[in-house]
Amino acid sequence: MIDFTQQKAEIAERLNRVRLARAKALFSPLQRHLFTLIPYLVHHHHQSLPGYNGESTPCGVKNFAPGPHHFEALDIFKLEVVDAEPPEAPCLDGVYAMGSTASFGQHPKSDVDIWLVYGEELDNVGIGRLQQKSRMLTNWFAGYGFEVNFYLVHQTQFSRDYQSRIHNEWEILGHEHSGSAQHWLLLEEFYRSHIRLAGKPVAWWPGAQAEAGYLFFGDVHKLPANEYFGASLWQLYKGLDKPHKALLKVLLLEAYASDYPRSQLITDAIWQKALAGDFSIDNDPYLLLYDVIDVYLTRVGDTRRLEIARRCLYLKCGIRLTDQQQPQDWRYQQLRKMVLDWEWPYSLVATLDNCDHWHSGELQWFNAQLNELMLVSYQTLLRFASTHSLSEHFKIEDLGLLTRKLHTYFSENEQQILRLNPLWSQSLAEKHLTIVRSSQSQKPSYLYRLPPEPRQFFGEVAINKAVDTASLIAWACLNGICDKHTRWHEYGRSNSRGRRLRRVALRLLPHLENRHWRVSKMDLCQPWHYRKVLLLLNLDYDPTVDWPGQGLMLDILGSNLLSVGQQQVCLLGSIHLISFNSWGEWHCHSFQGEQALLQLISYVAPGLKRGGEKVELDVVSASKKVQPQLEHGIRRLLKQIYRLIRDARDSRTLVQPLQLREKRYGLFFDARGVSYRDLSDVKSLYRQMARGELQQPPQHELSSKRQITVPQVIRDFAVKGILQYFLQQRDGVLDVFVMDERNQLSYYLQAGADVSELVAQLTRHYAFGDIQNLRDRFNFPQFFMLVTEENKTSAIPFGFASGTGQSEF
Numbered sequence: 153m154i155d156f157t158q159q160k161a162e163i164a165e166r167l168n169r170v171r172l173a174r175a176k177a178l179f180s181p182l183q184r185h186l187f188t189l190i191p192y193l194v195h196h197h198h199q200s201l202p203g204y205n206g207e208s209t210p211c212g213v214k215n216f217a218p219g220p221h222h223f224e225a226l227d228i229f230k231l232e233v234v235d236a237e238p239p240e241a242p243c244l245d246g247v248y249a250m251g252s253t254a255s256f257g258q259h260p261k262s263d264v265d266i267w268l269v270y271g272e273e274l275d276n277v278g279i280g281r282l283q284q285k286s287r288m289l290t291n292w293f294a295g296y297g298f299e300v301n302f303y304l305v306h307q308t309q310f311s312r313d314y315q316s317r318i319h320n321e322w323e324i325l326g327h328e329h330s331g332s333a334q335h336w337l338l339l340e341e342f343y344r345s346h347i348r349l350a351g352k353p354v355a356w357w358p359g360a361q362a363e364a365g366y367l368f369f370g371d372v373h374k375l376p377a378n379e380y381f382g383a384s385l386w387q388l389y390k391g392l393d394k395p396h397k398a399l400l401k402v403l404l405l406e407a408y409a410s411d412y413p414r415s416q417l418i419t420d421a422i423w424q425k426a427l428a429g430d431f432s433i434d435n436d437p438y439l440l441l442y443d444v445i446d447v448y449l450t451r452v453g454d455t456r457r458l459e460i461a462r463r464c465l466y467l468k469c470g471i472r473l474t475d476q477q478q479p480q481d482w483r484y485q486q487l488r489k490m491v492l493d494w495e496w497p498y499s500l501v502a503t504l505d506n507c508d509h510w511h512s513g514e515l516q517w518f519n520a521q522l523n524e525l526m527l528v529s530y531q532t533l534l535r536f537a538s539t540h541s542l543s544e545h546f547k548i549e550d551l552g553l554l555t556r557k558l559h560t561y562f563s564e565n566e567q568q569i570l571r572l573n574p575l576w577s578q579s580l581a582e583k584h585l586t587i588v589r590s591s592q593s594q595k596p597s598y599l600y601r602l603p604p605e606p607r608q609f610f611g612e613v614a615i616n617k618a619v620d621t622a623s624l625i626a627w628a629c630l631n632g633i634c635d636k637h638t639r640w641h642e643y644g645r646s647n648s649r650g651r652r653l654r655r656v657a658l659r660l661l662p663h664l665e666n667r668h669w670r671v672s673k674m675d676l677c678q679p680w681h682y683r684k685v686l687l688l689l690n691l692d693y694d695p696t697v698d699w700p701g702q703g704l705m706l707d708i709l710g711s712n713l714l715s716v717g718q719q720q721v722c723l724l725g726s727i728h729l730i731s732f733n734s735w736g737e738w739h740c741h742s743f744q745g746e747q748a749l750l751q752l753i754s755y756v757a758p759g760l761k762r763g764g765e766k767v768e769l770d771v772v773s774a775s776k777k778v779q780p781q782l783e784h785g786i787r788r789l790l791k792q793i794y795r796l797i798r799d800a801r802d803s804r805t806l807v808q809p810l811q812l813r814e815k816r817y818g819l820f821f822d823a824r825g826v827s828y829r830d831l832s833d834v835k836s837l838y839r840q841m842a843r844g845e846l847q848q849p850p851q852h853e854l855s856s857k858r859q860i861t862v863p864q865v866i867r868d869f870a871v872k873g874i875l876q877y878f879l880q881q882r883d884g885v886l887d888v889f890v891m892d893e894r895n896q897l898s899y900y901l902q903a904g905a906d907v908s909e910l911v912a913q914l915t916r917h918y919a920f921g922d923i924q925n926l927r928d929r930f931n932f933p934q935f936f937m938l939v940t941e942e943n944k945t946s947a948i949p950f951g952f953a954s955g956t957g958q959s960e961f
Contacts, residue, residue, distance in 0.1 A: 160357045161366070163426050170431045171347045175254035178481060185225040186298045190266060191247045191350035192222045193289055200232040202292035209281040210274060212242030216350040243278065245269040245307055245367055246351020250342045252468070256483055257438035259470035263299035267342065269351070269367060271307045279304060301328050310339050310370040325550045325673075326959055332547040333554060334383040336375040337405070343372055344419040345437045357423050372419060380409050381537035381919070382546040384530050385554045392561055395522035395573065396464040402529045403461055404441055407448035409536045418444060433486055438468075457525050462494055463504060464522070467576075472505040474498070507576045512633050513601055513615045515580070519573050527562070527929075538920035548911050549677070549951035551919075552932060553961060556676045559930035560735050566619050569730075569738040572631040581635040587624055587653070588614070588643045599624045601633075604641040622691050622728035623740040625657050629664040630738060636661070652774065656691060659772045660730075671736040673961045677934070677949035679871040681762035684732040687752075687790065689773040689782055693725035693744065696777035713778065713785045714749070715811045722813045723778060724786065727752050733759065750810075750817060750828045753793055757826040761797050762868065769794060796821045824867060860899060862889065863938060863945040870895045874931065877914065878947060879907055880938035886910065887938070911935050911950055 176184050193203055195218075197211035226233055251265040252258045268286065270279065286302035293300040325331025330338060343356040355366040362368040383405055391398030408415040418440045425435040433439065442465050449458040471487050472478050491501060503514075510518070542551075561570070574580060584603040590596065598614035615633070618624045621642075628634040640653035663686055690696065699721060713723045727743040729752060743752045760767055771787040773779040789810075796806050800821040808819040809831070818831045866878050870891050880887040886902040888910075902910065918932050935950035 203289040210243035212239035255438040333386040688728040690775040875933040
């Protein structure tokens with residue numbers, strides 16, 4: 153009797169051997185030996201080997217037997233050959249590489265993704281120990297410049313029953329783990345690209361079923377339409393770091409969706425070629441991925457996106473056709489043929505090959521193209537997904553995290569200072585930077601990477617635009633566009649103006665460059681707060697230019713710089729607030745006019761209050777005179793304001809008097825925020841001590857049957873520009889407090905409501921309710937559960953596991 157499963161397994165094993173050989177051929181000798189060690193170090197657990205974290209860690213891979221190539225690699229790294237007997241019950245079903253390894257898309261710097269597949273035998277403690285060992289192995293490989301990411305995968309991970317009980321930290325959404333965002337699409341990528349390094353063969357061919365001796369995750373042809381939405385969000389998130397890779401994958405999703413439900417999966421194409429005996433490069437998963445994209449974009453007539461996709465593929469491979477030293481492996485001739493078919497000029501190929509040295513203008517253009525095209529694909533997939541329900545596997549908390557992170561990057565807020573993805577570029581610092589300001593106050597200013605000579609502007613495009621000069625300088629400092637050698641200019645202004653801009657940039661650089669601020673998942677689930685507040689004084693308007701006095705006189709007299717001399721001159725002019733918040737966003741806001749300082753204090757108060765005691769406060773003055781005095785005086789005032797904001801309570805109102813020019817103001821601090829009033833108007837003072845910016849939520853009866861008191865935590869969490877829901881379950885009913893984008897509070901009572909169903913219903917409305925509205929497309933609502941313990945009410949992010957909140961995202 154013919155064993156068809158055995159026949160198919162032999163074909164799959166032949167393909168596996170071909171991929172193993174290709175992987176080793178593409179790796180450098182050092183990488184090849186490191187790659188060989190992966191299954192050995194996972195199988196064995198010994199104190200003489202990397203990754204050892206105690207004797208209680210499970211180990212062993214089924215059917216693994218070390219060979220001469222393993223012993224050779226051990227000798228290279230001076231590691232001992234372990235003589236210990238293999239465990240009687242190995243904890244792993246197999247070790248598998250997946251992704252671009254061994255494919256046309258394998259870049260010299262590509263990471264290696266490894267799946268460690270385990271079964272029911274492992275308990276949570278054992279899985280945690282194995283996860284810790286995996287992290288240790290990742291660090292050991294990184295010491296040799298070889299990036300290996302391990303993922304623990306349960307043998308039934310893609311079953312409905314398993315998905316309903318995911319709770320382990322290593323299975324939750326993270327920087328390298330898609331969590332519940334994608335399911336069958338992840339499995340399809342594994343099936344089409346995996347390489348078995350040790351353990352059971354994978355039954356991935358069409359019609360495969362669970363059989364003894366084989367690893368079977370499930371049938372990818374059950375791919376539901378509602379998974380495309382979560383998968384597209386995940387690829388957009390991955391695109392924040394590596395947009396050229398993410399664009400190819402999101403285009404593949406779009407191509408699959410266009411043929412749904414008759415999508416021709418790459419997995420099937422690979423199997424049909426293997427069944428026909430084709431194990432050539434024509435049966436390469438990355439080339440077939442590009443072919444699917446090519447056919448789709450050609451069919452819809454989208455030549456622009458096709459051209460960018462080709463450039464992404466070229467850059468992903470890491471082969472440089474213009475480099476005479478480029479090794480000519482099996483991919484070289486294929487790529488050369490493709491470039492000829494695309495009719496690319498030599499200049500374009502040379503530009504792509506020079507990507508390590510792209511300047512800021514080239515990077516800005518390429519990043520903008522990728523971002524725009526990814527959003528086009530997302531919009532297409534959103535329209536497709538809107539006709540279906542949200543995936544039952546896609547957790548609302550994962551959706552909230554992904555959309556909040558994407559909102560910080562794709563926000564259309566003009567005050568936000570966006571980071572420039574350097575991609576491959578080693579250095580972005582420019583010799584000259586010139587600001588061109590519009591004669592109209594409402595028009596943006598532009599930044600160019602050249603000196604202010606008119607003839608050099610011909611054909612040049614600005615590398616950035618912003619609402620004011622301070623934002624452009626901050627952007628350049630933050631992204632490494634300027635350094636201590638960069639010369640600054642303002643078009644049409646004198647050299648002294650350029651020298652002043654350079655001094656400002658040099659003062660800002662230490663505050664902005666090379667700062668890595670960790671943003672956790674808990675940070676993104678809560679209202680933002682300030683982590684750094686930097687005030688830039690007198691850049692646009694500097695009263696000290698016309699002031700006849702000297703700084704020494706101020707020191708001797710101890711004068712108030714906000715009201716100097718008999719004429720009560722204020723030496724503080726324009727103020728720019730450069731801030732960094734807990735969501736990872738940088739902003740620059742401008743405050744002008746006689747009440748600029750008062751407006752600034754009112755504006756920063758809520759974010760400072762939410763920030764606790766960990767906010768960095770700094771002041772930089774761009775004034776012509778009295779720089780140190782201004783910085784010291786405003787810094788001291790800022791710290792005093794910060795202390796009062798933190799100390800304010802419901803039971804008391806704190807007052808800070810402030811002499812500003814000829815007027816004396818009072819700053820009032822209480823639990824609701826900060827307000828300021830002219831103390832000369834005594835009669836209206838006591839009538840107007842209530843907070844001005846945040847409307848006080850209603851305290852009166854909102855229901856005909858019961859009195860509703862609004863918890864203080866709702867006011868503390870209020871953030872403008874975001875819709876927030878605060879939910880409280882009690883006595884079979886649900887209290888729903890809604891704080892809208894303008895901080896207006898409303899309340900309603902939902903009888904017999906299930907919290908999870910209500911949140912899911914609201915989320916679906918905001919995901920698919922208005923798919924044509926591109927503005928704030930990722931600004932989804934935040935949901936909080938109100939929990940009362942010991943007479944104190946707190947707000948907990950909906951569905952959030954506290955044990956994973958501090959992990960970086």
